[in-house]
Amino acid sequence: xxxxxxxxxxxxxxxxxxxxxxxxxxxxxxxxxxxxxxxxxxxxxxxxxxxxxxxxxxxxxxxxxxxxxxxxxxxxxxxxxxxxxxxxxxxxxxxxxxxxxxxxxxxxxxxxxxxxxxxxxxxxxxxxxxxxxxxxxxxxxxxxxxxxxxxxxxxxxxxxxxxxxxxxxxxxxxxxxxxxxxxxxxxxxxxxxxxxxxxxxxxxxxxxxxxxxxxxxxxxxxxxxxxxxxxxxxxxxxxxxxxxxxxxxxxxxxxxxxxxxxxxxxxxxxxxxxxxxxxxxxxxxxxxxxxxxxxxxxxxxxx
Numbered sequence: 001x002x003x004x005x006x007x008x009x010x011x012x013x014x015x016x017x018x019x020x021x022x023x024x025x026x027x028x029x030x031x032x033x034x035x036x037x038x039x040x041x042x043x044x045x046x047x048x049x050x051x052x053x054x055x056x057x058x059x060x061x062x063x064x065x066x067x068x069x070x071x072x073x074x075x076x077x078x079x080x081x082x083x084x085x086x087x088x089x090x091x092x093x094x095x096x097x098x099x100x101x102x103x104x105x106x107x108x109x110x111x112x113x114x115x116x117x118x119x120x121x122x123x124x125x126x127x128x129x130x131x132x133x134x135x136x137x138x139x140x141x142x143x144x145x146x147x148x149x150x151x152x153x154x155x156x157x158x159x160x161x162x163x164x165x166x167x168x169x170x171x172x173x174x175x176x177x178x179x180x181x182x183x184x185x186x187x188x189x190x191x192x193x194x195x196x197x198x199x200x201x202x203x204x205x206x207x208x209x210x211x212x213x214x215x216x217x218x219x220x221x222x223x224x225x226x227x228x229x230x231x232x233x234x235x236x237x238x239x240x241x242x243x244x245x246x247x248x249x250x251x252x253x254x255x256x257x258x259x260x261x262x263x264x265x266x267x268x269x270x271x272x273x274x275x276x277x278x279x280x281x282x283x284x285x286x287x288x289x290x291x292x293x294x295x296x297x298x299x300x301x302x303x
Contacts (some may be wrong), residue, residue, distance in 0.1 A: 028265025
């Protein structure tokens with residue numbers, strides 16, 4: 001939910017590098033936690049748990065820090081749109097996709113968020129122009145995504161392929177959310193904006209969950225409860241707070257590098273815990289995608 005997609009470049013201090021790596025570790029492990037929870041609970045229930053518990057944690061933080069609580073109805077309307085774009089739609093799409101797609105490949109496809117983000121920023125904001133290097137970076141990035149998905153899979157509709165496309169649709173939602181945040185929420189304290197967004201997300205998800213899955217239950221295996229606690233409290237609420245710390249220290253362009261840290265973590269954990277085997281094409285695609293992201297990062301330094 002940063003206000004700038006590619007500008008605001010800074011040098012990375014050792015502390016910024018360490019916190020960037022921690023953020024990548026937290027988010028990388030979240031893919032495994034979500035997949036473990038989905039063994040026991042349905043998709044909509046898993047998403048509701050994620051936004052509900054994260055909301056409580058962030059409001060506790062705001063009360064502790066005595067941050068101002070937004071009261072403008074128009075602002076809350078913006079929170080609902082943001083919650084839909086940044087939480088409800090992508091969390092639901094990607095969780096459903098994870099039912100059919102390996103943890104590691106899900107994390108690789110998730111990296112497309114940065115590519116979509118740069119492209120949409122150029123479409124909506126005059127100060128985010130597409131230089132030649134950015135066009136090259138975007139093109140290489142999309143080619144990497146195509147390899148990861150499997151070029152031959154674009155003409156078929158198996159559950160695995162639909163799951164991959166659902167994940168990619170989720171990344172597009174994230175990118176649209178970044179545009180919406182810059183247009184409507186840039187004047188707020190980021191922690192307040194995150195709390196408002198998650199509150200709106202929980203209010204949207206509750207009736208959807210009741211209608212689709214029924215009343216959520218906490219009578220669950222300990223592994224499921226641990227997974228929910230991790231991806232809601234640590235990887236959502238905690239990660240938002242850490243995200244903004246790193247953003248302030250490193251700048252939004254450098255923060256994009258976290259997308260290169262996440263997939264190796266998710267791939268290793270998926271292999272160890274669930275004995276998953278990520279396709280070779282996914283590794284090749286990620287390598288190509290990483291080249292595109294690095295070009296975009298360097299272009300942000302020059303522009």
